[in-house]
Amino acid sequence: MKRIDAVIRPERLDQVKKCLSSIGIQGASAAEIRGFGRQHGHTEIYRGTEYSVDFLPKVLLTIVASDEQVSKIVDAIIEGSRTGKLGDGKIFVTPVDEVIRIRTGERGETAL
Amino acid sequence: MKQPLGRRRLCLSLIQVVATVLLVAGIFGVSSVRCFADNPPQPDPAGIATGDKTNVQDAAGIAFVPPAPDPSSPNYAQQKKDYDEYQAQLAKEPLAGKLADGVGHIRIASNFSWTLLTGYLVLFMQAGFALLTCGLVRKKNAGHLMMLNFAAYVFAFLAYYAVGYAFQYGGAAINAAPANLGGTPTLNQFLFGHGLWGFLGGKGFFLSGPGYDSGSLCYTLFEVVFMETAGYIIVGAICERITFWAFLLCELFIGAFLYPVFGCWVWGGGWLSQVGTTLNLGHGYVDFAGSTVVHGVGGFCAFALAVILGPRLGKYGPDGKPRAFPAHNIVFVVTGTFILLFGWMGFNPGSTLGATDLRISVIAVNTNLAAVAGAATAMLVWYALFKKPDVTMACNGMLAGLVAITAPCAFVSPNSSVVIGVLAGVVVCFGVLFNERVIKVDDPCGAISVHGYCGWLGAVCVGIFADGTYGSGWNGVGATAYLGHAGQGVTGLLHGDSRQFVTQLMGATLCAIWAFGATFVVFWVVNKVRSMRVSAEVELEGLDVSESGMHAYPEDAVVTVS
Numbered sequence: 163m164k165r166i167d168a169v170i171r172p173e174r175l176d177q178v179k180k181c182l183s184s185i186g187i188q189g190a191s192a193a194e195i196r197g198f199g200r201q202h203g204h205t206e207i208y209r210g211t212e213y214s215v216d217f218l219p220k221v222l223l224t225i226v227a228s229d230e231q232v233s234k235i236v237d238a239i240i241e242g243s244r245t246g247k248l249g250d251g252k253i254f255v256t257p258v259d260e261v262i263r264i265r266t267g268e269r270g271e272t273a274l
Numbered sequence: 275m276k277q278p279l280g281r282r283r284l285c286l287s288l289i290q291v292v293a294t295v296l297l298v299a300g301i302f303g304v305s306s307v308r309c310f311a312d313n314p315p316q317p318d319p320a321g322i323a324t325g326d327k328t329n330v331q332d333a334a335g336i337a338f339v340p341p342a343p344d345p346s347s348p349n350y351a352q353q354k355k356d357y358d359e360y361q362a363q364l365a366k367e368p369l370a371g372k373l374a375d376g377v378g379h380i381r382i383a384s385n386f387s388w389t390l391l392t393g394y395l396v397l398f399m400q401a402g403f404a405l406l407t408c409g410l411v412r413k414k415n416a417g418h419l420m421m422l423n424f425a426a427y428v429f430a431f432l433a434y435y436a437v438g439y440a441f442q443y444g445g446a447a448i449n450a451a452p453a454n455l456g457g458t459p460t461l462n463q464f465l466f467g468h469g470l471w472g473f474l475g476g477k478g479f480f481l482s483g484p485g486y487d488s489g490s491l492c493y494t495l496f497e498v499v500f501m502e503t504a505g506y507i508i509v510g511a512i513c514e515r516i517t518f519w520a521f522l523l524c525e526l527f528i529g530a531f532l533y534p535v536f537g538c539w540v541w542g543g544g545w546l547s548q549v550g551t552t553l554n555l556g557h558g559y560v561d562f563a564g565s566t567v568v569h570g571v572g573g574f575c576a577f578a579l580a581v582i583l584g585p586r587l588g589k590y591g592p593d594g595k596p597r598a599f600p601a602h603n604i605v606f607v608v609t610g611t612f613i614l615l616f617g618w619m620g621f622n623p624g625s626t627l628g629a630t631d632l633r634i635s636v637i638a639v640n641t642n643l644a645a646v647a648g649a650a651t652a653m654l655v656w657y658a659l660f661k662k663p664d665v666t667m668a669c670n671g672m673l674a675g676l677v678a679i680t681a682p683c684a685f686v687s688p689n690s691s692v693v694i695g696v697l698a699g700v701v702v703c704f705g706v707l708f709n710e711r712v713i714k715v716d717d718p719c720g721a722i723s724v725h726g727y728c729g730w731l732g733a734v735c736v737g738i739f740a741d742g743t744y745g746s747g748w749n750g751v752g753a754t755a756y757l758g759h760a761g762q763g764v765t766g767l768l769h770g771d772s773r774q775f776v777t778q779l780m781g782a783t784l785c786a787i788w789a790f791g792a793t794f795v796v797f798w799v800v801n802k803v804r805s806m807r808v809s810a811e812v813e814l815e816g817l818d819v820s821e822s823g824m825h826a827y828p829e830d831a832v833v834t835v836s
Contacts, residue, residue, distance in 0.1 A: 206598075206600075207598075207660050207662060207664075208598040208599075208600045208601075208664070208666075209598070209664060209666060209667060209706060209710070209720075210656075210659070210660060210664075210706065210707050210710065210711070211596050211597065211598040211710065212598070213597065213598040213600070
């Protein structure tokens with residue numbers, strides 16, 4: 163089982179959701195975060211004093227899936243979120259030790 | 275945190291001194307029964323003896339009942355003739371006299387309604403200022419800001435009820451009787467000073483005895499909400515780092531002492547209003563609705579407190595350059611500004627104390643013109659400097675215009691009001707930059723620039739732009755003629771009165787010195803006894819929890835249900 167963390171532009175979340183539902187996803191979590199990469203922040207000015215906004219609003223989408231599904235999910239996320247401009251984001255894939263469904267106590271792939 | 279014994283004793287002594295002063299004033303108020311040789315004026319708590327034929331006037335202000343002839347006057351013969359004719363006519367037509375009594379009562383009643391209702395508008399400004407300042411600070415301090423604004427109203431009011439009103443207006447009947455409200459004849463004694471040199475009023479403590487009078491209480495309501503305005507101005511400069519107990523002391527100080535003293539000098543018939551008569555200085559110091567009495571006092575008091583407290587943690591970097599602490603809610607800032615603008619429709623026109631004074635429409639329009647001119651100028655200036663018309667500065671610009679027009683609003687033309695608004699817009703922009711970058715006084719909401727600097731400007735503008743169309747007989751000067759013209763009112767430099775300009779400069783500067791100086795002296799001592807600032811940990815976490823016990827925004831607290 164793998165955990166897929168995708169940092170994407172907030173305005174692309176809807177499109178990514180559409181692409182994921184079309185391949186049949188069972189669940190996902192989304193959090194509002196701030197981040198930066200090669201897309202630099204910008205300088206704002208408040209009452210005459212400059213300040214930099216380095217960390218820009220992003221969405222962190224987290225999905226845990228079985229190994230076979232990972233590449234389909236990654237492709238769907240890329241299809242929904244890519245604009246071709248700096249700031250599209252990144253996807254991280256990490257291994258998961260255990261998955262438990264709280265309601266029934268099931269463990270392993272059946273809990274996904 | 276245990277304090278050294280010496281400091282604790284000093285704290286207690288301070289409280290004892292304050293309590294003693296209030297007790298003495300209370301006793302003084304209750305026992306001050308100085309009888310006059312003839313009838314002492316009686317208070318009229320039920321309002322059944324206020325408003326009669328002596329209050330009837332025509333549009334030009336000429337009284338229905340001629341004044342009693344004055345043997346020392348050069349016009350004595352003519353006065354006696356007019357008076358005798360009136361008495362003879364009254365004897366022939368008693369019904370006309372009764373009708374005149376009814377008319378006089380209605381006139382006073384309409385003025386009472388006006389004064390009270392405009393007073394309620396000014397009261398509503400409390401909400402506007404609370405929103406404005408809350409929006410301008412960081413989210414972690416939002417609850418603290420609301421608590422300050424709320425407590426300001428409560429505690430300053432109580433201080434003003436106890437001694438403030440009496441200090442400010444206890445001698446009003448001597449030189450500044452509010453004729454539109456029936457004259458408040460029972461407020462006829464100065465505590466310090468007498469005649470044309472009054473320094474502090476001495477009747478009406480705890481709004482009892484001479485203060486328990488329907489005319490006086492109408493005046494009290496109107497004037498207390500003006501004092502409250504000065505009281506909440508300081509919040510804008512001292513927020514995000516002041517302790518609650520220190521803030522309460524500030525409010526008691528303003529309500530009981532700082533505001534009423536200068537208010538007595540200018541509006542309570544005190545010495546500064548009478549220098550036209552005593553020192554031949556124009557119409558004396560003139561401030562129609564309080565650019566200096568209210569806003570200048572508040573702004574310069576805020577200045578002194580901000581200097582004593584020091585800047586917020588992290589406001590200035592190690593190189594001394596300022597850092598931005600952006601507003602957390604611009605929605606509050608703009609809504610608050612509009613509420614203040616609306617309330618100002620009570621602040622300025624209400625200061626006629628009567629709907630029967632038809633200058634109220636001129637005042638209302640002048641006020642709005644200065645407001646919009648100030649806002650537009652601030653936006654343009656800021657755009658020219660920084661390529662963005664910062665909305666918080668635009669709001670400050672509108673308020674600056676309003677503050678600056680507050681003194682001259684009754685005495686100037688619409689065109690002059692626009693100019694005054696423009697000047698205020700420029701002053702507030704450069705004032706904010708000056709405070710932040712040059713003298714490095716941290717003023718989160720721009721209160722010092724908007725209210726202090728522009729308040730001073732407003733009073734000086736009276737001395738520049740007043741055109742003589744209103745205010746004939748102001749402060750007892752030039753009742754029949756002034757500068758050679760019959761009916762000439764308060765006049766400024768551009769219309770031929772340089773003395774008024776000098777008087778305004780002096781009075782406005784005196785206001786700044788008084789408000790800054792008295793506040794600095796008192797609170798420098800208080801701060802030495804016990805620091806008025808919260809600890810560094812509290813300031814970094816935000817004052818919501820430590821000072822008012824709860825978060826302003828519930829999602830900031832993770833609440834567990836057990």
